[in-house]
Amino acid sequence: MLISFIAGINITLQEGCTEQTTLECLQNLFEQIENITVQELPVNTVMDILNMVFNTSEKILESLSSASPAELASYGNRVLQTSEKLISTLVKPTDTNDSVSFTLAALEVEVFMVGPHVTLKKIPRLETTNSSVDIDLIGIAKNNNLTRSAAVGFMSYVTMENLLKPDFFNTSNDTVKTMxxxxxxxxxPKTTNTKLTKPVNFTFRHIREFDPNGSLSCVYWNISEWIVDGCSVLETNSSHTVCSCVHLSTFALIMQTSRAPESDSQLDLFNLVCVIVGLVFFSLALLTFALCQWSPGVNNVARINICISLLLAHLLFLLTQQFLNLIRPQQVLCAVISGLLHFLFLSGFVWMFIEAVLLFICVKNLSKISSKKREVLSSGFLCVIGYVVALVVVCVSVGLVPEGYGSEHCWIKTDKGFIWSFLGPVCIILALNVILFICIIICLNLSLTKLNADVSQLKTMACKTLGQFVVLGCPWILGVFTNNSKVLEVIFVILNSQQGTFIFLIYCVLNNEVRQQYRKLFRRLFCGHKKH
Known part of the structure; x- marks a missing residue:
């Protein structure tokens, strides 16, 4: 296949290389380009040749899954040398200034040239989609006494990290390297005196999620490895980093993070079983609340909605993690799921707070809520609080940081402090629930000491109140202390996955009226089965 025949250039692919690309085809292509002696080429010709180089390289790369680091580095060096040689042919003499730019699927190029009569005091910033460079090309041109001219070539490689991998950044500590x-x-190119008059600044846009706990390094490529000599980080935020270097080369931004502890398959299985058991009891509790007859003074609104919110949240989270490999590539879907999880879990905590308030009022009065209070705490009013508060928090979060949803696990991202849109309200609710729980214990203790009648009933209420410690979400506080403690992690998983179980036990199994209705139901089913 003939690529170009201009001014004596004849770049061709060997016979058979169009159907099946081999290393021999790529090597032959590199050699033909290295033998080019023409000093200037049209832009379209350079683009055609570069397209062929990168298309051939990508096809070869697919078959190099088992290639050694030395082989990958060698191919990477050849691609860099080939690209730089072709870009140099775009530089042409100019009296003032000129520029050339183009974009390919695998490469973006900016070339700027200045001549002896340039009127600019500073050349414009050279920019590509994900990076930019500031260089004092005017000062460099002035240092070229004979020509008083200079040119800069700026190339941004979209897929080069597949050859020049971040793992080629050798450090003493064992960390995960991310490009x-x-x-x-x-x-x-074509500049006699290439000495820099001042450091060159590069601005990189982060192409992957930024980890605030990670360490960023501005690096340059040195034959077979990434090193930091002469380069430093000037400033950084969650989306961009500015690097400064005292020399020119091939550059990149690499982040080092601590290696995540290896997944404990037994703990993962235990967690899965606990969540499934919890979902079963959430469902049983909801069925009981819906089908059984309750005393007029019993207010199950908060308990029902805790079950609904946490049932849907745990179910969605469980399904998301099980099918994460299919969901994660769909960024919009992943972000929607994380936003929905944010709402469901947050509404669950709001309902826990409402349950704590209702329980405190009940214990404080040791009687049914008065009709006046019942108006204030009507079901409609409670539903507005339970869901609207969570919805407002999520809407404000989306408005302020719309890109905060959709982490690698389809949850809230941790950068920019966005995780506090969930942790903030949760911490406040847990603190209030703990305070209310302590107040409830104190009120019960006072009541038990003052009253002699119905002591057994009060003791039953005391037992239920202790069970409420889990129902009100207080064990979620353990999440702060689970780091590096398998025992606490197991306790955390058991208590917080079984909120549905505790609700079912306290309000269904331990409720005499409900037990009587269950007995009648089982008798009917058993008798009906016997008759058949």
Whole structure:
């Protein structure tokens, strides 16, 4: 296949290389480009040749899954050298200034040239989609006494990290290396004196999620590895990092993070079983609340909605994690799921707070809520609080940081402090629930000491109140202390996955009226089965 025949250039692919690309095809292509002696080429010709180089390289890369680091580095170096040579042919003499730019699927190029009569005091910032560079090209041109001219070539490689991997950044500590930027190259083609007059600044846009606990390094490529000599981080935020280097080369931004502890398959299985058991009891509790007849003074609104919110939240979270490999590539779907989880879990905590308030009022009065209070605490009013508060928090979060949803696990992202849109309200609710729980215990203790009648009933209420410690979500506080403690992690999983179980036990199994209705139901089913 003939790529170009201009001014004596004849770049062809070997016979058979169009159908099946091999290493020999790529090597032959590199050699033909290295033998080019023409100093200037049209932009379209350079684009055609570069397209062929990158298309061939990508096909070869698919078959290099088992290639050694040395082989990958070698191919990467050849691609860099080939690209830089072709870009240099775009530089042409100019009296003032000129520029060339183009974009390919795998490469973006900016070339800027200045001549002896340039009127600019500073050249514009050279920009590509994910990076930009500030260089004092005017000062460099002035240092070229004979020509008083200079040129800079700026290349941003979209897929180069597949060859020049972040793991080629050798450090003493055992960390996970992540390429946070596209790989870029900056050269001074056809410039005699390439000495920099001042450091060059690069701005990288992060192409992956930023970890606030990670360590960023501005690195350049040195034959077979990434090193930091002469480069430093000037400033960084969650989306961009500015690097400064005292020399030109091929650059990138690499983030180091601590290795995540290996997943405990037994603990994962235990967690899965606990969540499924919890979902079963949430469902049983909801069926009981819906089908059984309750005394007029019993207010189950908060308990029902705790079950609904947490049942849907745990079920959605469980399904998301089980099918994460299918969901994660769909970024919009992943973000929607994380927003929905945010709402469901948050509404669950709001309902826990409402339950704590209702329980405190009940214990304080040791009687049914008065009709006046019942108007204030009507079901409609409670539903507005239970769901609207959570909805407002989620809507405000979306408005302020719309990109905060959709982490790698389809949950809330931790950067920019966005996780506090969930942790903040939860911490406040847990603190209030703990205070209310302590007040409830104190009120019960006072009542038990003052009253002699119905002591057994009060003791039963005391037992139920202790069970309410789990129902009100207080064990979620253990999440702060579970780091590196398997015992606490197991306790945390058991208590917080079994809120439905505790609700079912306290309000269904331990309720005499409900037990009587269950007995009647089982008798009917048993008798009906016997008759058949």
């Amino acid at each position: 946070m930027s596209t790989v870029i190259s900056v050269t001074l």
